[in-house]
Amino acid sequence: MPAAESRWRRWLDSDIAWSFRRSPVAILAAVVALICVVGALFAGWIAPHDPFDLASLELMDALLPPAWTAEGRATYLLGTDDQGRDVLSGILYGARISLLVGVGSVVVAMVLGVSLGLLAGYAGGSIEAFIMRVADVQLSFPAILIALLVDGVVRVAMPDSAHGGQALWVLIASIGLSGWVQYARTVRGSTLVEKRKEYVQAARVIGRHPVAIMFHHLLPNVLGPVLVIATIHLATAIITEATLSFLGVGMPVTTPSLGTLIRVGNDFLFSGEWWITVFPGLALVALALSVNLLGDWLRDALNPRLR
Amino acid sequence: MAAFVLRRLVQAALVMAAVGLIAFALFRFVGDPVVFMLGQDATPAERAAMSAQLGLDQPFHVQYGRFVARAVQGDFGLSLRQLRPVSTLFAERLPATLELSLAAALFAVAVGIPMGVYTALKPRSWLSQAFLVVSLIGVSLPTFLIGILLILVFAVQLGWLPSFGRGDVVMLGGWSTGLLTVSGLKALILPSITLGLFQMTLIMRLTRSEMLEVLRADHIRFARARGLPDRLVHFRHALRNTLVPVITVAGLQLGSIVAFAIITETVFQWPGMGLLFIQSVMFADVPVMGAYLCLIALLFVIINLVVDLLYYAVDPRLRLDGAAAH
Numbered sequence: 001m002p003a004a005e006s007r008w009r010r011w012l013d014s015d016i017a018w019s020f021r022r023s024p025v026a027i028l029a030a031v032v033a034l035i036c037v038v039g040a041l042f043a044g045w046i047a048p049h050d051p052f053d054l055a056s057l058e059l060m061d062a063l064l065p066p067a068w069t070a071e072g073r074a075t076y077l078l079g080t081d082d083q084g085r086d087v088l089s090g091i092l093y094g095a096r097i098s099l100l101v102g103v104g105s106v107v108v109a110m111v112l113g114v115s116l117g118l119l120a121g122y123a124g125g126s127i128e129a130f131i132m133r134v135a136d137v138q139l140s141f142p143a144i145l146i147a148l149l150v151d152g153v154v155r156v157a158m159p160d161s162a163h164g165g166q167a168l169w170v171l172i173a174s175i176g177l178s179g180w181v182q183y184a185r186t187v188r189g190s191t192l193v194e195k196r197k198e199y200v201q202a203a204r205v206i207g208r209h210p211v212a213i214m215f216h217h218l219l220p221n222v223l224g225p226v227l228v229i230a231t232i233h234l235a236t237a238i239i240t241e242a243t244l245s246f247l248g249v250g251m252p253v254t255t256p257s258l259g260t261l262i263r264v265g266n267d268f269l270f271s272g273e274w275w276i277t278v279f280p281g282l283a284l285v286a287l288a289l290s291v292n293l294l295g296d297w298l299r300d301a302l303n304p305r306l307r
Numbered sequence: 308m309a310a311f312v313l314r315r316l317v318q319a320a321l322v323m324a325a326v327g328l329i330a331f332a333l334f335r336f337v338g339d340p341v342v343f344m345l346g347q348d349a350t351p352a353e354r355a356a357m358s359a360q361l362g363l364d365q366p367f368h369v370q371y372g373r374f375v376a377r378a379v380q381g382d383f384g385l386s387l388r389q390l391r392p393v394s395t396l397f398a399e400r401l402p403a404t405l406e407l408s409l410a411a412a413l414f415a416v417a418v419g420i421p422m423g424v425y426t427a428l429k430p431r432s433w434l435s436q437a438f439l440v441v442s443l444i445g446v447s448l449p450t451f452l453i454g455i456l457l458i459l460v461f462a463v464q465l466g467w468l469p470s471f472g473r474g475d476v477v478m479l480g481g482w483s484t485g486l487l488t489v490s491g492l493k494a495l496i497l498p499s500i501t502l503g504l505f506q507m508t509l510i511m512r513l514t515r516s517e518m519l520e521v522l523r524a525d526h527i528r529f530a531r532a533r534g535l536p537d538r539l540v541h542f543r544h545a546l547r548n549t550l551v552p553v554i555t556v557a558g559l560q561l562g563s564i565v566a567f568a569i570i571t572e573t574v575f576q577w578p579g580m581g582l583l584f585i586q587s588v589m590f591a592d593v594p595v596m597g598a599y600l601c602l603i604a605l606l607f608v609i610i611n612l613v614v615d616l617l618y619y620a621v622d623p624r625l626r627l628d629g630a631a632a633h
Contacts, residue, residue: 137322140611145566149600152588153329156596157337239449246451247573249588266455266574269463270470278459281452289447 019301029293036287040095047089066275079275082268087275090261091283097257098287101171102238106230108176109237113183114226118214120184121191132188135181143178144240150174151249167251175240182229190222228302231295235288242284258284315615319608324375326604330597331374334384335363337593383598388590393598397580402482403473404579407571408564410495411503415564416557419507423514423553427522428541438511445508450567454501454574461497469494471576502571506560513556517549524548555614562610566603 011017020026039046065071066079078087116135120128138146151174160166194200195218203213244250245259246266253260258280265277349357358364362373377383383393422442426435445453462470474490476483485491521527522545530540569581576582580599587595 133318137318141607142563142566145569145603148569149603152584152596153333153600155588156333156591156593159591243449243451243570247570247585249585262452262455269455269459272463274459274463277455281455285448285452288449292447 016301020297023297025293026297029290029297032286032290033294036095036283036290037099039092040099043089043092043096047086047092049086049089051085051090051093065273078279079273081265081276082273087279090256091258091280094256094258094261094280095283095287097168097251097255098238098241098259098284101168101175101241101251101257102234104168104172105175105179105237105241106234108172109179109233110183110226110230112176113180114187114219114222116180117184117187118191118218118222121188122195122210122214122218128188131184135184138178139181143236144243146178147175147240148244148247148249150177151244155249165255168255171241171244171250175237175244178240179233179237182233183226186225186229187222190225191218194218194221224302228295228299231298232292235292235295238284238288238291242288258287311619312616315612319612322608323601323604326600327375327378328371330378330600331371333593333597334374335370337591378598378601383601384594386587386592386595388587388592388595393594396583396595397598397602398481399483400578400580400583402484403577404565404568404572404581406485407495407498407502407577407579408561408568410499411564411568411571412506412557412561414499414503415506415510415560419510420514420553422507423511424518424541424546426511427515427518430519442508442511445504450501450505450570451574453504454497454571457497457501458574468497470497473578498571498575498577501574502564502568505567506557506564509560510553510557514549514553517552518545521545521548555617559610559614562607565606 020030044050078091080086081090116131120131151170154170154174200213200217203217208216241250241257242259242262245257246263248263251257251260253264256264261280262277262284265273265275265280268274268276355364362370365373381394385391386393386396389396422438426438429435448456458470461468469490472494473485474492474494475488476485476491477487478484479487485495527540527544530544535544568577568579569584571577572579572581573585580602583595584599586592587599
């Protein structure tokens with residue numbers, strides 16, 4: 001299709017693509033992030049074993065070291081845990097949960113923060129004062145503490161929420177709630193600038209509804225910086241999820257994320273089975289660091305002052 | 308001045324009232340205290356009597372007011388898991404968390420500032436590059452992974468340092484301290500490095516950038532022109548001017564250190580308030596949870612209030628703004 005091809009050409013010629021080709025760090029980070037994402041998305045096809053299929057587990061294969069050591073076996077590349085589950089397969093499935101929670105909580109924070117930021121910037125007055133005061137107060141606490149407290153309160157208030165699929169939603173909501181402030185502050189700033197421009201005044205003159213002006217006219221013009229925040233926030237959200245799961249108030253052992261795997265493996269550190277906890281840890285660092293570096297690069301690439 | 312202080316105080320009080328409301332809602336609506344105290348098979352009449360005795364038949368705002376009045380005196384009731392007063396539990400755990408947090412802060416400042424000064428003075432040396440790599444690792448690794456790695460290397464592989472607990476503690480009055488015994492000090496090393504590493508990298512980077520900026524200032528060039536020795540220029544003229552923002556940030560980070568102690572205490576099974584909180588979440592021990600919520604909020608509110616007031620005392624522009632607004 002010629003139209004698609006020319007769009008692809010245009011993308012290749014754009015400033016961002018040029019800056020990407022010039023930055024070896026960004027390329028490396030993109031490759032690592034891509035490997036993590038593909039591995040997580042297609043865990044069902046890529047993983048050599050299914051860690052949730054109880055029938056295929058062999059207790060005889062428990063606590064095998066990685067394949068390159070003397071007692072290791074080639075079928076279990078990164079070794080096995082105490083139940084005979086393949087560590088590599090566990091990491092692939094765990095990364096899927098970590099990414100799911102990360103992306104989910106970024107979406108929650110983004111929707112909440114962008115809406116409140118638009119509202120504060122466009123409405124002004126006491127609404128703005130209230131929203132920004134709340135944002136200031138929340139900003140004075142570390143985000144991970146807010147997520148931990150919200151998560152803890154919800155768990156105690158609703159004891160059923162600690163299990164399986166429910167824990168996922170609780171985590172997404174609490175990490176999302178802990179991260180909306182950055183979005184709201186940035187969007188409010190750009191909204192204050194944009195709302196004085198002619199196109200917004202024109203829309204107001206022809207009598208469009210304020211909500212329509214905010215989401216139809218203002219939103220597309222304030223979204224640029226939001227993308228950068230979202231990328232960097234994704235790395236933070238993944239680490240926050242891992243921390244909560246490590247503390248035992250995140251994903252349960254039945255549907256483990258990378259943090260849960262590290263927590264479980266931690267018990268075997270002293271008996272010398274380091275691979276159960278070190279490999280999920282490395283996967284977590286690779287995932288979070290590559291996303292973070294991509295975010296840093298994107299911020300610089302989109303910053304007109306650095307061009 | 309009075310208006311500014313009053314606004315900040317009102318804001319602080321509002322935050323505490325909101326956190327108190329959450330804690331109270333937990334107390335009141337999670338589980339039924341009457342069933343908890345009387346057991347499942349009490350008669351409705353007994354329940355009503357108990358409910359009246361506990362004041363649970365009063366309107367919501369009266370109950371909340373009574374909760375606040377007791378909380379202000381440090382009375383959060385009994386822990387559901389240990390059946391002991393919550394205030395006693397926290398008093399027992401407080402020394403462990405405070406000693407760990409102060410050791411971490413000390414580590415962050417005592418290591419971070421010299422590293423920052425060195426990397427600013429000798430930016431091209433290989434040691435500076437190594438420091439910057441270390442700081443990158445410190446920023447990007449999650450706290451609990453750093454703890455696990457330290458345990459793996461220094462406790463499991465080398466066997467130099469203990470990996471959990473506080474070691475032997477000595478009672479000084481009501482304060483249990485691990486600072487006076489060899490095993491207590493050894494047990495403190497790994498947790499305080501884990502907890503302080505992030506703040507150390509923060510302080511190092513801040514010291515470095517501030518120092519680089521000050522070294523370009525006129526008074527440094529003038530001091531050099533006067534022929535003062537490098538040591539005097541660097542430490543008397545440059546370092547002094549970088550210390551103000553560094554100390555401000557270090558002070559602001561103190562609250563974060565106490566909050567992040569939750570993670571470090573879990574990794575090292577350190578018997579502090581953070582571990583108490585995590586256990587209370589797992590066992591749905593509502594009074595302990597509510598008390599921790601209020602305590603940590605109070606800590607942050609106080610730190611932010613003090614910093615705001617200090618800024619106000621230091622920066623005259625804030626005073627002008629305040630006067631213009633009123």
